[in-house]
Amino acid sequence: MPKRLEMIVNLLGILLLSGEAAFAKATTGEIQSPTEAWNHTWDDVLWDLWIIGGVFTIVAVYLLIRYRARSPGAVGTARPLNLDMALAWALVPAAIFMADDFFLAAKGWSLWNIQRQVPRDAMEVKVTGYQWYFEYDYGNGITDSELVVPVGRPIVLRMTSKDVIHSFGLTEYRLKEDMMPGRVTYLWFYPEKPLETQVVCVEFCGTSHAEMYNKVRAVPKAEYDAWLSKKLERKKKAELRKSQAADDGANVEPAQ
Numbered sequence: 001m002p003k004r005l006e007m008i009v010n011l012l013g014i015l016l017l018s019g020e021a022a023f024a025k026a027t028t029g030e031i032q033s034p035t036e037a038w039n040h041t042w043d044d045v046l047w048d049l050w051i052i053g054g055v056f057t058i059v060a061v062y063l064l065i066r067y068r069a070r071s072p073g074a075v076g077t078a079r080p081l082n083l084d085m086a087l088a089w090a091l092v093p094a095a096i097f098m099a100d101d102f103f104l105a106a107k108g109w110s111l112w113n114i115q116r117q118v119p120r121d122a123m124e125v126k127v128t129g130y131q132w133y134f135e136y137d138y139g140n141g142i143t144d145s146e147l148v149v150p151v152g153r154p155i156v157l158r159m160t161s162k163d164v165i166h167s168f169g170l171t172e173y174r175l176k177e178d179m180m181p182g183r184v185t186y187l188w189f190y191p192e193k194p195l196e197t198q199v200v201c202v203e204f205c206g207t208s209h210a211e212m213y214n215k216v217r218a219v220p221k222a223e224y225d226a227w228l229s230k231k232l233e234r235k236k237k238a239e240l241r242k243s244q245a246a247d248d249g250a251n252v253e254p255a256q
């Protein structure tokens with residue numbers, strides 16, 4: 001291999017690897033919020049576009065002015081390229097862009113890994129999609145039409161649908177996931193501070209699709225516990241009333 005070609009090939013390798021190396025980061029073992037990770041990735045993409053866009057605009061404008069035709073019918077005086085130069089002009093810019101693409105792809109991949117790896121102590125809520133509402137099951141037979149979660153703890157939603165395909169769009173937390181009949185999908189998020197937001201269905205699911213939304217409240221732990229015990233109490237009372245009514249019915253029946 002000619003010396004110069006070898007140099008070009010080496011340069012390509014270095015550029016491609018640098019994309020990967022720039023992305024590699026020591027993991028701290030702390031919970032990495034998918035929301036934060038998404039925001040970082042988005043910022044990186046924007047910086048990337050601004051820097052590349054800026055550099056190319058400046059270079060293009062400079063070249064336009066520097067090599068403009070100074071008289072009608074002017075002919076350029078560029079010297080002809082030899083093979084090495086032609087290869088370098090084609091491959092070096094291509095490698096720069098490939099390195100950048102690998103960098104962004106690696107970022108996306110690591111974001112995906114964070115989104116898919118649910119922390120071990122996550123609190124689970126089951127979610128079922130119906131035309132046209134979401135139902136939340138907190139365990140112990142407690143259900144609600146609102147998603148209420150304590151702050152400071154990862155939350156995993158195990159989701160399915162009873163009719164058609166819906167999609168759980170938690171935009172404030174930068175997440176969404178399909179809900180399908182006969183399948184359980186999941187997403188997890190990490191509410192770090194109290195926040196009242198909304199979930200909307202983001203997959204067209206019928207005439208009232210636009211009405212398929214509800215509140216999502218991340219509240220302090222004490223408030224969450226109080227909310228849950230109130231729900232539990234109300235459920236017990238309802239059950240008691242039901243069994244009393246059944247007893248009364250049983251007592252009345254023989255007399256008829």
Ligand SMILES: [Cu+2]
Pocket residue numbers: 129132165166167201202203204205209212
């Ligand atoms: Cu829907």
